[in-house]
Structures are given as structure tokens and as C-alpha cells.
Amino acid sequence: MSEKFDAIVVGAGPAGISCAHDLAKGGAHVLLLERGEYPGSKNVMGGVLYRKMMEDIIPEFYKEAPLERPIVEQKFMMMDKESAVTFSYKGMEWGKEPYNNFTVLRAKFDQWFADKAVQQGAILINETVVLECIVENGKVVGVRTDRPNGDVYADVVVLADGVNSLLAQSLGFHKEYRPDEVALATMEILKLDKKVIEDRFNLEDNQGCTIELFGDATKGILGTGFLYTNKDTLSIGVGTLLSGLIKHKIKPYELLEYVKSHPMIRTLIQGSEPQEYLAHLIPEGGYHSMGRIVGDGVIVIGDASQLVNAIHREGSNLAMTSGRLAAETILLAKEAGDFTEKTLDHYRVRLLDGFVGQDMKKYKDSTHHFDQNPHYFDQYIPMLNRAASQMFTVDGQSKWEKQKKIWKDLGSPKEKMKMARDMYRAWKVVK
Amino acid sequence: MDFQDYQGVWVFIEEKDGAVASVSLELLGAGRKLADKRGVELAGVIIGEHIKHLSKTIFEYGADIAYVYDDPIFKNYRTESYMKALLDCSAKHKPEIILYGATSTGKDLASAVATDLPTGLTADTTELDVEEDTGLLLASRPAFGGNIMATILCKKYRPQMATVRAKVMKALPPEPGREGRIVEESILLREEDIRTKVLEIVKETTKKVRIDEADIIVAGGKGLGSAEGFQLVHQLAETLGGAVGASRDVVEAGWIEHAHQIGQTGVTVTPKIYIALGISGAIQHIVGMKNSGLIIAINNDPEAPIFESCHYGIVGDAFEIVPMLIEQLSEVMSREGVSHV
Amino acid sequence: MLHIVACIKQVPDTKVIKMNPKTNTMDRRTAPAILNPYDAHAVEEAVRLRERYGGKVSVLTMGPPPAVKAIKKCIEIGADEGYLITDRRFAGADTLATSYALTKALNKISKENPVDLIICGKMSIDGDTGQVGPGIARRLDIPPLTSVNKVVEINKEEKKAIVHRKLEDGYEVVQSTLPCLFSVEKTINEVPYAPFPNMLKAAKYNPYIWSVDDLEDVDIKQLGLKGSPTIVSKVWAPPKPEGGTMLEGNRQEQVEQLLSILLKKKELFTIKGES
Numbered sequence A: 001m002s003e004k005f006d007a008i009v010v011g012a013g014p015a016g017i018s019c020a021h022d023l024a025k026g027g028a029h030v031l032l033l034e035r036g037e038y039p040g041s042k043n044v045m046g047g048v049l050y051r052k053m054m055e056d057i058i059p060e061f062y063k064e065a066p067l068e069r070p071i072v073e074q075k076f077m078m079m080d081k082e083s084a085v086t087f088s089y090k091g092m093e094w095g096k097e098p099y100n101n102f103t104v105l106r107a108k109f110d111q112w113f114a115d116k117a118v119q120q121g122a123i124l125i126n127e128t129v130v131l132e133c134i135v136e137n138g139k140v141v142g143v144r145t146d147r148p149n150g151d152v153y154a155d156v157v158v159l160a161d162g163v164n165s166l167l168a169q170s171l172g173f174h175k176e177y178r179p180d181e182v183a184l185a186t187m188e189i190l191k192l193d194k195k196v197i198e199d200r201f202n203l204e205d206n207q208g209c210t211i212e213l214f215g216d217a218t219k220g221i222l223g224t225g226f227l228y229t230n231k232d233t234l235s236i237g238v239g240t241l242l243s244g245l246i247k248h249k250i251k252p253y254e255l256l257e258y259v260k261s262h263p264m265i266r267t268l269i270q271g272s273e274p275q276e277y278l279a280h281l282i283p284e285g286g287y288h289s290m291g292r293i294v295g296d297g298v299i300v301i302g303d304a305s306q307l308v309n310a311i312h313r314e315g316s317n318l319a320m321t322s323g324r325l326a327a328e329t330i331l332l333a334k335e336a337g338d339f340t341e342k343t344l345d346h347y348r349v350r351l352l353d354g355f356v357g358q359d360m361k362k363y364k365d366s367t368h369h370f371d372q373n374p375h376y377f378d379q380y381i382p383m384l385n386r387a388a389s390q391m392f393t394v395d396g397q398s399k400w401e402k403q404k405k406i407w408k409d410l411g412s413p414k415e416k417m418k419m420a421r422d423m424y425r426a427w428k429v430v431k
Numbered sequence B: 001m002d003f004q005d006y007q008g009v010w011v012f013i014e015e016k017d018g019a020v021a022s023v024s025l026e027l028l029g030a031g032r033k034l035a036d037k038r039g040v041e042l043a044g045v046i047i048g049e050h051i052k053h054l055s056k057t058i059f060e061y062g063a064d065i066a067y068v069y070d071d072p073i074f075k076n077y078r079t080e081s082y083m084k085a086l087l088d089c090s091a092k093h094k095p096e097i098i099l100y101g102a103t104s105t106g107k108d109l110a111s112a113v114a115t116d117l118p119t120g121l122t123a124d125t126t127e128l129d130v131e132e133d134t135g136l137l138l139a140s141r142p143a144f145g146g147n148i149m150a151t152i153l154c155k156k157y158r159p160q161m162a163t164v165r166a167k168v169m170k171a172l173p174p175e176p177g178r179e180g181r182i183v184e185e186s187i188l189l190r191e192e193d194i195r196t197k198v199l200e201i202v203k204e205t206t207k208k209v210r211i212d213e214a215d216i217i218v219a220g221g222k223g224l225g226s227a228e229g230f231q232l233v234h235q236l237a238e239t240l241g242g243a244v245g246a247s248r249d250v251v252e253a254g255w256i257e258h259a260h261q262i263g264q265t266g267v268t269v270t271p272k273i274y275i276a277l278g279i280s281g282a283i284q285h286i287v288g289m290k291n292s293g294l295i296i297a298i299n300n301d302p303e304a305p306i307f308e309s310c311h312y313g314i315v316g317d318a319f320e321i322v323p324m325l326i327e328q329l330s331e332v333m334s335r336e337g338v339s340h341v
Numbered sequence C: 001m002l003h004i005v006a007c008i009k010q011v012p013d014t015k016v017i018k019m020n021p022k023t024n025t026m027d028r029r030t031a032p033a034i035l036n037p038y039d040a041h042a043v044e045e046a047v048r049l050r051e052r053y054g055g056k057v058s059v060l061t062m063g064p065p066p067a068v069k070a071i072k073k074c075i076e077i078g079a080d081e082g083y084l085i086t087d088r089r090f091a092g093a094d095t096l097a098t099s100y101a102l103t104k105a106l107n108k109i110s111k112e113n114p115v116d117l118i119i120c121g122k123m124s125i126d127g128d129t130g131q132v133g134p135g136i137a138r139r140l141d142i143p144p145l146t147s148v149n150k151v152v153e154i155n156k157e158e159k160k161a162i163v164h165r166k167l168e169d170g171y172e173v174v175q176s177t178l179p180c181l182f183s184v185e186k187t188i189n190e191v192p193y194a195p196f197p198n199m200l201k202a203a204k205y206n207p208y209i210w211s212v213d214d215l216e217d218v219d220i221k222q223l224g225l226k227g228s229p230t231i232v233s234k235v236w237a238p239p240k241p242e243g244g245t246m247l248e249g250n251r252q253e254q255v256e257q258l259l260s261i262l263l264k265k266k267e268l269f270t271i272k273g274e275s
Ligand SMILES: Cc1cc2nc3c(=O)[nH]c(=O)nc-3n(C[C@H](O)[C@H](O)[C@H](O)COP(=O)(O)OP(=O)(O)OC[C@H]3O[C@@H](n4cnc5c(N)ncnc54)[C@H](O)[C@@H]3O)c2cc1C
Pocket: A010, A011, A012, A013, A014, A015, A016, A033, A034, A035, A036, A039, A040, A042, A043, A044, A045, A046, A047, A048, A049, A050, A128, A129, A130, A131, A160, A161, A162, A163, A185, A186, A187, A237, A239, A280, A281, A282, A301, A302, A303, A304, A307, A308, A313, A314, A315, A316, A317, A319
């Protein structure tokens, strides 16, 4: 039998690496297992990394981490077929240390981050798939990998294996997600000259921008698209609930092609060369979909526990925070020499009391609400575009006249009432 | 080292089934050009047992001199004995350039000789030239890094050496009766001093894929998507009675064995008809087939480099075009009674 | 007890790097570095011989510091020890300078634990020459055996090795004295999925790392670019061939044109069927 560890962390994504890093730093003997060729090799993310949560783990990481661009501008585009209403904030304070957030390419970032954990003393093994948890007397005592002589034992197993965590599922912690609890995202990394990116997006060296796309970007299916600037590539993608794709019988890459050829986007990506095509699930069920996250000898963190804030496209930060809290808990358990659910429950409490839990609760109804009410996307956004077009087209009509037309476009009094109600409800679910 | 002392272009002559191997004849053709440009003699070095008669052939193919090491000790190729003969010959007659076929024997020998001399050795050359006044050998080969060639020089050492791919150079038409000078050489080698012994030579009886001898080759690339998709190549090859070739990516994907790989790290082929389906046309592939008689390419990317190296091209989906072609071909062939055996 | 050294190299993964056919450039940024596939077979063969005869497997590489990764890969396959020689003075070496540097390292390894057998891959997928192996053998004055695809026997007491060398149309059985050097074909073995304990060992393993100064009797002039007789004088895109005639028209017309082109050579169709 091979040696025993204090903890085994399954999955070297932001959640698993954070956990392994802090465990090793705290003096624990920790093994980090990753199925990909190297951390990040299989990982997909549009690419916004939030500074705060990362700094809780590695202070001033931005001085050495392989980041693409600090973001100075965030845009939101409400798209119709041939138009868009754009809202944006650009602030120079975000372009200076300590920055707000960054675009990253996971293939590079995760590798760097994992190296940091290794430097702290974590043992990283790649290209190894964990098949199942080894359970003895109702307690998780280790994992079985797909390699010959592949059983390894530890006091605690941390499941950080990402969305759909099959491992947590096989422990009975959660059921398989319904198509309306996960989004399927597809994205491409497009190569484009650095200078061209900066000119086209009105950026200086070492400045980046993000554009979130709503409405026609997903042909009205619940979901969003995004276009982010990296150093000399762009990340473009769309994500929609799986249920939406099924209902509209559309293939994810068709949706991506559609966005890429959209008149509002086409010009921004013109002349670029596709470098990589990626697809991945995002858990979007929110608080309601969260299953059990603690058991005897086991903790579930990151996407594996459905920790994603769909509304604010946050995920990696929640993953990191959950990883950090799990590490903190395990170190306490180690001190106490007790790895039962009772002790490990500290993790759940800390998580739900903190911003992660608060945010998850805050947005608990959002995905479901918007999924049930597709008209937000397929009616109101086009309406907004028509209104803007009316307002800004100079054609000799008085503004008074125009407002009247816009008002009429909103429909019958009954429809107007419904819309007002919808707006209030939308505000309620995300407030 | 006085470069003036080094003169002449040499070819290491390989024997195959009692005759001069075709790669050696090709090298004599290439060597002749270099020698003429430099105004020097072309020599072949023949090592073996009972091989003196090969001199006649090499003279007909352009050599002026044959250095012959004929001794039972050279019965089978062995690095040590052959190397010693070649080193001896080189020390005595000081050539400016030595060319070897990039065969397993040629590469083995050249690597050893280069280390002992020592001198530079360029592997798997596909183009050769020489600077007329300095005698500097310009040996070019596809380089790692894509569709580029690199020219490799050896400025400070003589002789300069290169191994050259089979089938990329052209043999001269033989000139019956053309004569040359035979120089018989020998070195003192005792069997006990040679550390390797060939115990047995086993000819593989299983039928080998010999795509390098086929008149028609249908080759497929990664564009065919899968091992099943690659069956399309087999189908067309069968209809035409041709052999099946492949790009390296296909071989690495495991759709077909390495023996079918065409290109820099596979075989070089010169069929009369070469049809490429779903092959992009990387230089490493092109060098292995560019001398084919008629090259036809089908690829759905109009920008694919293969279209620059073909005689006829169709932009389109191979899965659409090839079945149509097979159907019509079969029809014509059965109507006109052309059928392969 | 045999001491076998496998010479290995880290290379960019040519399967992954995709060329931009228009600009003839390759995106090295994303090019992952891997263990030269041929060398994996070299290490595997060394490991199998160790299982058969007992002994120790060391791996040796010359390369930049990240080549430690390739060494770890070899530990995963089952090697016991790894040596990296790395120094800016090695940089730019051609095959002659490479075999020189590796020989100096082999001498040092041999001092501690005499080497009985050296195994190289048939070739590296970037250098692509297959010259380094025989070069090392010549410098150490031991017999080089290239194209080895089966090891029949190694006998340390009798100082002999018997192998199959692949020939164009079969193979030959060759006996050599020991120590000697093999360059192995990919067909010599299959590299199995590494067992977990090896993975664990590799994750923790730190190889020996030597610079030029750690080696003995080194003539600096024979290292790196300076010690390389061959130089790449220019890199050029081959002149674009004329390009062919593109067959135009609709599908049916295109196929018909193609058919008539092929039928002009239809005499070829008949002969090949049997071969
Ligand atoms: C298109 C897209 C855009 C996104 N954009 C953003 C964004 O801009 N900002 C943001 O913060 N978040 C974003 N997210 C969400 C974010 O990517 C995730 O929340 C985050 O990656 C979760 O981290 P994790 O460590 O929990 O899981 P993952 O990153 O998925 O990592 C799980 C790891 O476990 C490994 N693994 C899985 N199963 C096994 C097994 N059985 N054995 C061994 N290893 C295994 C996997 O290979 C993987 O490396 C985006 C997601 C997508 C899909």
C-alpha cells in the first residue's frame, strides 16, 4: 500500500489548488490529483479572475502570475438582430495596483497556481483519474484511481472535481443535474494582433475590457455571451441553459457561430484566427441545487458543489474561497484528530455565513425565474433596442412624438402592466 | 586543415540483392551535378564481398572512380568494419563531400563516420547544391517549425557529409559502356577485432506494404475525421487498384500503420498518380510525394497548401466527391471492361 | 546487476503545435513540451531489462531546466535515477556537440556506477536525425546498434548482447560485446499506463542537475554552438510551386473533369490489383 496522506484533493482547478495550497502551507501532507495532462489543460473559463479572493490565498499574486490584462472597462450589450444598446463603466483606478480583476487563460494560470501549491509542499499528480471514493464503515478513507496499484488513503478527501461532480454524486450527495440546472458554454480563443486589440477596444497596453452579451447573442435563449480581451487573443463564448438548447433544438457551436457573425460583434473580431475551441458545463442551479457538501472524511468544494453566481459570472472566486475555507477546516480537524462530519461541518457554516453563501442565497431564484420567463430575453431586449432607435434617429419628429411611439410599442395596457410586474420581479430575484 | 587537400564528390554505394541500390544511383545523379559544378571527379565507395562488378554500374550512372573494398569481412553490413573502411578511404583520398542514402545503413554509417572524423552531418537532405568557388555544400531539408526549409552548412570541416532521402534525387539515364577508374583498396581487419557478429538474417515473408513501388496511391489525411472516415481512402484505392498512403497525423492517430506514412519521416513515393484526400500539405508531407507524376488533391479548405503542390485540385468535402467519383469510375470501368485483377 | 542509461530528450509536441500555413509560423507559445516519443520506448526497454536481469535504470538528458519534466516522465515509466545537464554553454548544439556533452556526462555517471548499456530512441521528433546515439557510441568506443526492435539476451558475465536489428525487408540477429549502445524502434515495446506508486515517486523526484563545471575534462570549444560543425545558414520557404488547376463548376462537373483526367491514365488501373 502506498503512503497515507492527511488530505487528498481531487481536481486541480481553482477550488482544488486553493485548498491544496493552503493545506500544504499549514503543514499538512497533501496529494492533489488531476486527470488532465497538467492543471488547466482541460479547464474552460471565459476568463475573469477576481483579485480579492485570489489575494486571500497569495498576496500580490498579480506581480508574478501569468495574467492577460487587468480590466478597466466592463460593458453590457443588450442585443437585437441588428442593433444593441450598450451600457458600460470604465475606470482608470482599475488599471492600477492592486487592480480589480483580470482576464486569464486557464491553461497558463492554473499551471502557475498549481506550481505555487507544489512549492508549498503539495504533491501534484497529473493524468490520473479518480474513479471513486473508497468508503469504509460509512466514512470516506481514500480514493481509487485508474492506475495500476491505484488506491490511496487519507484522513480527508476533498472533492474539487468540478461541475457535475460524479464523485459527490456517487456518494449520494446530490442527484444528477437537470438540464435547467446547468448551462452549456462554448467558447473560442481567437488570435489577434496585440496592437489591433488595443486600437479596436480603445485600450492601452496592459488594459483590458469585458463585454457581456445579452438578448440576440443567444437567439433569445436564456443565457449570455461574452467577449473578453486577452494579451493577443480574444475569448468569445456563449452559454445557455442546457434545457434552452434542447428546447430550441440548436447546437451550441451554431450559437457560437451566430454570435461571431452578428453585426455588432463581427467587426470586433475581424481578422482573428481561431486557436482553440472549448466547451464546458456551468452549474447554474444556484442555492437550491446545492446538495450535501460535507460528510465523514469528505468535503465538496467549488463547482462540484454548484458554487457559481450565474448572474455575475463569478465562479472561480467562489471556488477559491470554498477551497480556502475547506483547508482551514481540515487543518482544525487535523489538530483535533477528528475527521467526522461533525467537525468538518465547520466548512459548511463558514461558507454559508460568508459572502459565498450570502450571494448564493441572494440569487437563489434568479436562474429559475428567467428560465420560466423567456420574454425578458426575447421581447424586452428587442423592445429596448427599438426604443433607443426611435429616440436617437433624427428624422424631424419631435421627441414628444417619439416617446409616444415608444410607449405604444410597449403594447396594450395589460401588457404594460405585465412588464412592470416582470421588472419588479426581476429586481426582486436579484436584489 | 587545408581545404585545398580535399577534392571530389563521393557517394557511399549500397548494395541490394546483388545490384546497386536505387538510392545510390539517385545519389550518383545528384553527385554528378555537384562534381561538374566544382569541376572535380565523382567517386563511388563500394564496400562488401564480391562487389567489384558493381563498379561497372556506377560508371554507367556517372561515377568516374570506384573505390572498392572487397573482402569477406565485409559480407554483412556492420558499423565498425564499414566505418573503418570508409575512414581509411577518406584519410587516403580526402574527398570534399560524401553523400549517403538516408537508409538505415546509410544513416548508421554516416553518423559513426561523422563522429570519428569529426565533421558535420546533415540528415535527411532533400535538396543539394554546392558553391562553385568555395565548394561549400548547401544541404537543405524541411525543418522543424513548419512549412520551411533550412539550408545547413559545414564551414569549418572537411569532408562535408549528408544523408539524402531516397527518391528525391534523380538518377541519370545510364550510359552503357561508360568507363571509369577502379581503385582497389584494403585495410587490415581481423574478425576478432570486430565486436559485433551478424548471426542470422531473416527476410520477412509476410507481404510488406510497398507503397514506394505503387503506380497509384490514394492517400488520406486527418481531414477524414476518423478511422471509419479513412475507409474512404481504401475504397478509392481499391477501385483504382492502387495502394493506400497516409499523412503522419493519421498514423499517429492509429488509423493505419506507419508503413503507409508518406513524407519526411515516412516513405518518399513517386507514383504515376497520387490522390490526396483531406491532407493539408505540410512541407514534411510534400517532400515525400512531390515528384509524383500526377497529383490530385481534394480538400475543403481553399487555402490548404496542398493546392499549391498539385496538378489538379477540387475544393470540397471528400465524403461528397469521392463516392461520386467511385460510382462513375466503376461504371466506366465495367462498361469498358477495364478491371483490376 | 546491469546499469542501463537511457538518453532522453524533451521536445515540443508536434502533434499539438499547429502551423499557420499562410505565415509559415508556428505558435510555440502553446506548444507543450513532451518526452520524445521514441525515448519513452527506450526507457521502457531499459526498465524491462532491469526486471529481467536486475540492476538499475538511469536517464540522462541535455536540455534547458524545464527538461526536468521529461525526466519525471521517465521516473513514471520506471526509471530509478535521472540526470539533467544544463548550461547556457550547451545551447545551440548540433548532433556532434550533443553527443560530446552527453558522453562527458556518461563518463561521470560511469565513475560512480559503471554503465553496461546505453539506450537511445531511434530519433528525436524535433532534431529528427537519429545521429546522436551512434555519435555517443563512437565517442565511448563501444558498438552502436541502431534500429533495434528486440532484445534477445543480455549477458553481463559473458559481456554480450544479442538483438534484432530491423532491416528494410526483415531483420538481422546481431551479437555484440557489452557495453554497447542501442537505438530502439518504437515497435520494440509498448509503454504501459504507469502504476500509481511510480507517479508518486515521480511527483517527488528531484534529478541530479549538472552544469559544465560539474563535468570533467571538458573542452569548452566542443560544446554548444561553438562545437557544432553544422550551422543553419538560412531558413526559407520553398518557392511556391505553380499550383494546380482548380477544377471549377458544380460538383457533378468537377467529378466529371476529374474522371476524364484519371481515365487518360486508365492503363495503370489494371495492373496494380494483385500487389
Ligand atoms: C465558458 C465559461 C466561462 C466562465 N467565466 C467565468 C469568469 O469569467 N469568471 C469566473 O470567476 N468564473 C467563470 N466561469 C466559472 C469557473 O470556470 C468555474 O466556476 C471554476 O472553474 C470552478 O473551479 P473548480 O476548481 O471548482 O472546478 P474546475 O475548474 O472545473 O476544476 C475541476 C478539475 O477537476 C478535474 N477533475 C474532474 N474530475 C476528476 C477526476 N475524476 N479525477 C481527477 N481529476 C478530475 C478536472 O480536470 C479539473 O481540472 C466560467 C465557466 C465557463 C464554462
